[in-house]
Amino acid sequence: MKIEENALIDNSLRIQSRCKYLVRIQNIEDLNKIHDLIKSNKKYFIQGEGTNIIPPTFYDGLILKSELKHINLKKNILSVGSAYNWTDLVKFCIKNDINGFENLIDIPGSVGASPIQNIGAYGADVSSLIESIDCFCLKTFKQVNLKNKDCKFSYRDSILKNSHYLIYNINFKSNLEENISSDYASIQKYIHDNSLNIDNLNKQDISAIISKVRAKALPNPDYIFNAGSFFKNPIIHKNQINFEYFGEEQLIIWDYSDTLVKVGAARLIELIQDQLSLSKNVSIYKNHSLVLITNGKATQQEVLNFASHINDMVFRTFNISLEIEPNIIN
Ligand SMILES: Cc1cc2nc3c(=O)[nH]c(=O)nc-3n(C[C@H](O)[C@H](O)[C@H](O)COP(=O)(O)OP(=O)(O)OC[C@H]3O[C@@H](n4cnc5c(N)ncnc54)[C@H](O)[C@@H]3O)c2cc1C
Known part of the structure; x- marks a missing residue:
């Protein structure tokens, strides 16, 4: 086990963030040694690679990080x-x-x-x-x-x-049957645009297609700082949606269950985007309105304020509340 004091919290939004102690768990035996640390610090957060977190400027607790790679x-x-x-x-x-x-x-x-x-x-x-x-x-x-x-x-x-x-x-x-899944609309489009034959595609081909489709839609967090989709697609009763400002055909709505639908959050944001006030260090990615990006200078509060501004506008327009997907560290 390795413990670092006042360590940086790696995160793909590049919020400048530190913690009281970073605890690196290097083998299974280390797990039995964290008892005292947890008892004396109380506050802890388990971190992976930090691609889905929104950390504060200072976290007054333990960040626990596994380093087990077998x-x-x-x-x-x-x-x-x-x-x-x-x-x-x-x-x-x-x-x-x-x-x-x-x-x-x-x-x-x-x-x-x-x-x-x-x-x-x-x-x-x-x-x-x-x-x-x-x-x-x-x-x-x-x-x-x-x-x-x-x-x-x-x-x-x-x-x-x-x-x-x-x-x-x-x-x-590791023994699942092969079941190549290419139904997703953007995979189908790629297959069509490139005149490929679905029946000839194997696992490697599908993963290569998805890699290409993803790279076009989503920003690489090494260069454009983001945490992936910032909001979940809301699952709601359809009759709750306010269609006063935008018609049903302008939204993306999938059937979810007998009584519920799933609504594409990206489209909701796209439709209200020009009504949003700008934030100094946080913005919406140009190729995907569900992705919030920072310039590396944003704080947790700025990110959350901008998210809350988007949520307010979506709620006022569609009567739909959005839920934040990445994990907020408090
Ligand atoms: C560009 C981009 C694209 C993305 N695309 C997708 C996508 O297509 N689909 C999707 O689902 N997600 C997507 N995400 C989100 C992200 O990739 C996932 O949430 C991923 O699982 C986060 O992994 P991480 O190791 O970085 O976890 P972290 O961000 O470090 O932590 C995420 C959560 O996992 C918990 N956690 C991490 N490790 C452990 C552990 N060992 N034990 C217990 N809890 C743990 C943390 O406490 C936290 O709650 C995307 C993110 C980015 C930046």
Whole structure:
């Protein structure tokens, strides 16, 4: 275990942020040593690669970071350390003919964070790949194995979000049948525009297509500072939507269940964008209105103020409240 005082909190929004102590967990035995640290500091936050967090200028507590990077394939189960990079895992699976990971290529971040908000993209999400999760409970200080159904996965959510579980290993299913999923509209468009034959596409081809489509739509956080989609697509009753200012055909609405619909948040923001006041250090990415970007000088408060301004305008226009997707560190 390594402890650094007044350490920087890495984050892809590039908010200048430090914490009282950064605790690097380098092996499983270290988990048994964090008891005293937690008891004496009380406040803690578990961090992965920092691509989905909004940290404060100073966090007066412990930032816990796993550095476990093992990867072991045994009897239909692929066990992976939480600090392993997610896209490296997708590439490992494609190379080793393990199915189901290909559509999730290029989602930034670590394996350990993947179940927290049930990462998903292009018609797939991680919940279908997970057999179980090995965690260390920071309340009982015991190791716990959570089965897939225990995690209560749903759209961008699971019981692991804001929980006391530090994930140190995830057991993935490595024997799923091949099921190439190319239904997503932007994949279909790419296939059509490039005159490709869907029947000839394999995992590698689909992941290469998705990489290209993603690179056009989403900014690389190494150069344009962002935390991915800033708001979730709201799931609501359709009759609640105010169509007074914009007609139904101008919104993007998917059926979600018998009674609920999912509304494209990007389109809602696009429609009200020209009514927003500018913020000094935060703005909306030109190619994707769901992505907020900073110039590297923004504070947590500035990011949240701008998000709140967007939310107010969306609410006033459509009677829809948006929920922030990245994790706010308090
Ligand atoms: C450009 C861009 C594109 C993105 N695209 C997508 C996308 O297509 N789909 C999608 O779902 N997300 C997307 N995201 C969001 C982000 O990639 C995911 O949320 C990712 O899982 C975050 O991983 P991380 O390691 O950076 O986690 P962090 O940002 O460090 O943490 C995120 C959350 O996970 C928790 N956490 C992290 N590690 C652990 C652990 N070991 N144990 C317990 N809790 C932990 C943290 O407490 C926090 O609540 C995108 C982000 C960016 C910047």
